[in-house]
Amino acid sequence: MIKSLCSLILLLSFNLLANKPFPNVLQLAPNQSSPTANLNAVKWMAGHWRGEAFGGITEEVWSAPLGGSMMGAFKLVVDNQISFYEIEAISELNGSLIFQLKHFAKDLKGWEEKDDTIDFPLVKVTPNKVYFNGLTLERVNNDEINIYVVIEDDGGKTEQKFNYKKVK
Structure with a gap:
C-alpha cells in the first residue's frame, strides 16, 4: 500500500513537471493583477546587447529609465541581411510595469x-x-x-531563449 502510494505521488510529480511546458516564463492567473513595481526592477537592462538566435545574430539596445519608460530596439540579422526589427518599451502603468512591442519587416x-x-x-x-x-x-x-519568450507558430507554442552579452 505505501509502495503504491509512493509510486502514485512520484508519477503525479513527474506529470506536474512534464505539464509545465515553459519552465522559464510565468502566466498571470485569470483575474490576477500585476504586482506593484517600478523601473528600478529592470534598469539593469539598459545597454547594448548581442547574441545568437533564429540562425542569426540578435541585438537589443535599451535606454536608461526616463519619463516612466525604457525604450528598446531589437534586430535579427541572418546571412548579413536584416530579417526583422522590433520596437520595445517597458513602461510604468497603474503602479506596475508592462512590456510592449511591435514587429517590423526589414x-x-x-x-x-x-x-x-x-x-x-x-x-x-x-x-x-x-x-x-x-x-x-x-x-x-x-x-x-537572458530573455525567454513564448512564441506561437504553426507548430504550436515554444519557449525561445535569447542569451545576450553586453557590447563594450
Missing part, C-alpha cells in the same frame, strides 16, 4: 495593425528575474542577460 512595414501592440503585463519580480506574462528578463550578471 523595410519597416509593421506586422501588427497600426494601433496594436503585443503586451506583456508584469507577473512577478525577483532580484535577478522580471517575469512578464509570457516573457522573462533574467540578469545573469552585469555583462550577460
Whole structure:
C-alpha cells in the first residue's frame, strides 16, 4: 500500500513537471493583477546587447529609465541581411510595469495593425528575474542577460531563449 502510494505521488510529480511546458516564463492567473513595481526592477537592462538566435545574430539596445519608460530596439540579422526589427518599451502603468512591442519587416512595414501592440503585463519580480506574462528578463550578471519568450507558430507554442552579452 505505501509502495503504491509512493509510486502514485512520484508519477503525479513527474506529470506536474512534464505539464509545465515553459519552465522559464510565468502566466498571470485569470483575474490576477500585476504586482506593484517600478523601473528600478529592470534598469539593469539598459545597454547594448548581442547574441545568437533564429540562425542569426540578435541585438537589443535599451535606454536608461526616463519619463516612466525604457525604450528598446531589437534586430535579427541572418546571412548579413536584416530579417526583422522590433520596437520595445517597458513602461510604468497603474503602479506596475508592462512590456510592449511591435514587429517590423526589414523595410519597416509593421506586422501588427497600426494601433496594436503585443503586451506583456508584469507577473512577478525577483532580484535577478522580471517575469512578464509570457516573457522573462533574467540578469545573469552585469555583462550577460537572458530573455525567454513564448512564441506561437504553426507548430504550436515554444519557449525561445535569447542569451545576450553586453557590447563594450
